[in-house]
Amino acid sequence: MGISDTIYALSSGGLPSGVAMIRISGTRTTEVLAKLSGKIPAPRLAKLSSIRGRNDQLIDQGLVLFFKGPGSFTGEDCAELQLHGGKAVVEAVLTELAYLGCRHAEAGEFSRRAFQNDKLDLVEIEGLADLIAAETEMQRRLAVEHSSGHLSSLYEGWSRRLVHARAMIEAELDFADEEDVPGSVSPSVWADMSLLGEEIGTHLDGAAVAEIIRDGLNVVIAGAPNAGKSSLLNALAQRDIAIVTEIAGTTRDVLSVDLSLAGFSIKLHDTAGLRETQDLVEKEGIRRARNVISKADLVIALSDNPCDFPELGAVGTIRVGTKIDSNPDLWDKSAADVLISVKTGQGMERLIDVIVSRLPDLNAFSNFALPSRRRHVDCLNEARTAIHSSLAAADLGLDIQAEYLRIAGDALGRITGRVDVEDLLSIIFSEFCVGK
Numbered sequence: 001m002g003i004s005d006t007i008y009a010l011s012s013g014g015l016p017s018g019v020a021m022i023r024i025s026g027t028r029t030t031e032v033l034a035k036l037s038g039k040i041p042a043p044r045l046a047k048l049s050s051i052r053g054r055n056d057q058l059i060d061q062g063l064v065l066f067f068k069g070p071g072s073f074t075g076e077d078c079a080e081l082q083l084h085g086g087k088a089v090v091e092a093v094l095t096e097l098a099y100l101g102c103r104h105a106e107a108g109e110f111s112r113r114a115f116q117n118d119k120l121d122l123v124e125i126e127g128l129a130d131l132i133a134a135e136t137e138m139q140r141r142l143a144v145e146h147s148s149g150h151l152s153s154l155y156e157g158w159s160r161r162l163v164h165a166r167a168m169i170e171a172e173l174d175f176a177d178e179e180d181v182p183g184s185v186s187p188s189v190w191a192d193m194s195l196l197g198e199e200i201g202t203h204l205d206g207a208a209v210a211e212i213i214r215d216g217l218n219v220v221i222a223g224a225p226n227a228g229k230s231s232l233l234n235a236l237a238q239r240d241i242a243i244v245t246e247i248a249g250t251t252r253d254v255l256s257v258d259l260s261l262a263g264f265s266i267k268l269h270d271t272a273g274l275r276e277t278q279d280l281v282e283k284e285g286i287r288r289a290r291n292v293i294s295k296a297d298l299v300i301a302l303s304d305n306p307c308d309f310p311e312l313g314a315v316g317t318i319r320v321g322t323k324i325d326s327n328p329d330l331w332d333k334s335a336a337d338v339l340i341s342v343k344t345g346q347g348m349e350r351l352i353d354v355i356v357s358r359l360p361d362l363n364a365f366s367n368f369a370l371p372s373r374r375r376h377v378d379c380l381n382e383a384r385t386a387i388h389s390s391l392a393a394a395d396l397g398l399d400i401q402a403e404y405l406r407i408a409g410d411a412l413g414r415i416t417g418r419v420d421v422e423d424l425l426s427i428i429f430s431e432f433c434v435g436k
Ligand SMILES: Nc1nc2c(ncn2[C@@H]2O[C@H](COP(=O)(O)OP(=O)(O)OP(=O)(O)O)[C@@H](O)[C@H]2O)c(=O)[nH]1
Pocket: 224, 225, 226, 227, 228, 229, 230, 231, 232, 243, 244, 245, 246, 247, 248, 249, 250, 251, 252, 271, 272, 273, 322, 323, 324, 325, 326, 340, 341, 342, 343, 344
């Protein structure tokens, strides 16, 4: 590797901060450490050191950690400098690292090296990106299953079963006429492949829930103008996000806010009131409203009049009667799922309970090892289809059946990155921040 194979980056967050962590990785790590701190600490032991620049000038005092490759995150020699998190301190050390011939890392470059050196597979790396991005408890639990290798073990176990089945078939093809390989190998192989197809199917059943956990549940507030939609958005977000006036048609565009509810990420959208109008801007707002309604996981349909609920045709609608502080006599209980007043807070807890009751039931899943990315789901579907094709191809001959199993194995291998993923890598690693 050339001089710039040794990379560095600030791996901790924005400055100033109490402590800033600079990470270094590559063949020149020990040489750089010796120049910056005088000596190389014993691997994995934090050592309080003076960090010095050119002309022996003291830059800062901090902890220096050295990880000898391959026993490091990237698999190469790595170091971590834990410094005081001042902008000038960090800038001075980064400048010194550049002067010493190191190169600033690109986004995700440390993780890319970890992948290239077989320290992590793609599922673990994607899980790491999700773990860093996780904002809710559910997102964290989902991501940690991926980053910790649980999901990879599951896929690798499946891959091994496919390889075993192919080996058994190959043996039967090669030694079909010889007496020492019993012809009865195949039935147990096909039974296992049938079971594997079912296991992948069950695993795929969790994909929709995992997607909701990872990307959030889309909840749309819809209704006639003045029904109280913006007031409800503000109340649920506990902030003044949307403009509230008594003028019908105030909200023109879709306004969105992220909330965390029962550990789930909720994307709540306020929409323009639905009515016939000649106003061009309002018309466009209503078109956008209908568009988000059609993509919603859940719609909260509002009306301040029981005779006036919007017909949305959306699946998963909660009918909410509003302003019951001012119009209690208008409502009979059966007219709506929940009656609320944003003014007095009446019914708000019940509304939140009803929304939570519409969230996916996680008790149906024994763990969070679920496929959360489209990429994984596509590969799993491809693997399952190929297994089914193999099982259905008995009349076509063992070599055709084995070929389908190879296709299934390749599809599983692409999830963890064991086969044919070069073109995927830049997409995956670009999701990372610099320093990871
Ligand atoms: N009394 C009472 N008034 C409310 C309540 N919620 C909203 N309002 C009033 O109803 C009017 C309309 O409220 P908004 O929240 O702007 O209604 P909207 O559905 O977003 O209206 P558009 O943006 O025009 O579609 C405002 O004057 C609010 O103060 C409530 O619970 N009780």
